Amino acid sequence: MNRVLQLFPIWALAFSAIAYLKPELFTGLKTLIVPLLTVIMLTMGLTLTPSDFLRIKDSKKAVLAGVVLQFTVMPAVAIFVSNVFQLDDTLLIGMVLVGAVAGGTASNVLCYLAKGDVALSITMTAISTLLGVALTPLLIELLVGQIVDIPTSSMVLSLFKIVLLPVAFGIVLNHFFKVTMSKITDVLPIFSMVSIVFIIAIIVALNANKLHSVGIIMLAAVIVHNGSGLLLGYLAGKALGFEPKVCKTIALEVGMQNSGLAVALAMKFFTPAAAIAGTIFSIWHNVSGSILASYWQRQSNSEKQQ
Template sequence: MSVADRFTKWVTGFFTMWVIIFAILSFYNPDFFKWLVPYISILLGIIMFGMGMTLDSKDFAQIIKQPKNVIIGVLLQFIIMPLLGFGIVLLLKLPYQLAAGVVLVGCVPSGTASNVMTLIARGDVLLSVTVSSITTLLSPFVTPYLYYWLAGTWIPIDPNAMFIDIFKIIIVPIILGFLIRVLLGAERTKSVSYFLPSVSVFAIVLIISAVVAVTRDRLLLVAIPVVIAVIMHNSLGYLFAYLFSKYLFGMTEKQARAISFEVGMQNSGLGTVLAMKFLTPIAALPSVVFSVWHNISGSMLANFWSQRDPEI
């Protein structure tokens, strides 16, 4: 294993630890991290650029090989999580700012960490990559209007303005990264690609630190209801996606596991950025907590599945 591989594995392997450490540092030294707030969108753009650099035209071959499963995965992502978020905030009677944040994180696309969890769980990795890529590319056209429909009365937004922002933050960097990979070739960009996961971890840790810094004074007051809402949202997302894909739509075990992670794990970095710009810092907290929790729960579920059926 090369030095680059070892470094990347070390940084990404302790992602949750980095998040917790920097969140604590930010809580006790908020002034040290507040200056990052104006750069949150740029940090997410860097993450999306890295995603574009790793995309390959072969990733979308699953659209031809198993179009039904891809379409079902995309639809489940944009149906289950938004509706779950809406139902959970009504059940828990959350304050409108937190409620809006929970619904927003339910309306964003799949998180890229789902691909790693699918690999560990011996799921269909190609299906996972395809669904997460497509939901990400569709997010400017879906996320603003889903949120506006479900939670627009709590914190009103201009969905068209959100569309433009998502396009600039998500689609443009992905396209640029993909074009650079195509123009320079996979071999020339290989050395840079080794460090992209580490850069993404660093960027998301800084985003979370910035949000904790600006919400410090109210964080402890809302921590418990936010954590409860996020755990319910994430866990039920895994469960419903797995049950629907396997028993309602007849997918194989490997495919159902992939869809479970695709639906249950969100691009909470995007949720954080959108909440900070269009909602309030408090509304960004569900996305911040989701960033930490879905990596913990995803790892536990992936390890459970890998040990349960090692022959898959």
């Protein structure tokens, strides 16, 4: 099971290649993007408990730092990178969407592999996900509202339905049917992985022609965006005096985004081209996060042996 999950970037790249070469296989599935994302958020809820939200009182400073960095660093870097690479308005909107959403659930797995603070990672993801229902539309309005009309209230309502309801439902199920839910916990990441792989493939298919001209530029922009989040998250944690374990956790929480949500918002409120950034980010942040987690894991094991 873990081996299958570790190969997520390979699955994503393989299906992306198929979608790029044979877009007709996936373009008809575009109506599945929101339902698939809902499945991802439900599986996230099924892994959470009320204590994950209450844990904030035990790590107030770290949680606050992670959440503030999440909703400041990534949106700001998105604008900066878009200007540096001179992206057009549609691609800029896509970058801002990626920067303005909450942290991705993959950060929890990679935090475990990196020997970070997993409990803190789960709490940060849960808190940023809930806050994102309101903060994401507000950030998008603030950063790109002058470029395109932002249906802020409609976006909040969509996030309520796509994010808050399935996550809350999953938490309720996990709380009241814990024994039953524990039997399927191990397979939940597979459902999430399959869902995001199909979302990526659908968006690649819908943007096959545009990817030919902007793919390399967008990949470079996404690499800088993601790398900046990871680096600034770690350095900010260090500057605040947190131990390395917490710094790793903050870095992964800040640098890894819920890019599947960014894709869904792009498709619902903007254009398929605005979803390119989220699609590439979905693949790349798992590659960079896995490499970084592997490095930190080896570093931690080496320190224990000394």
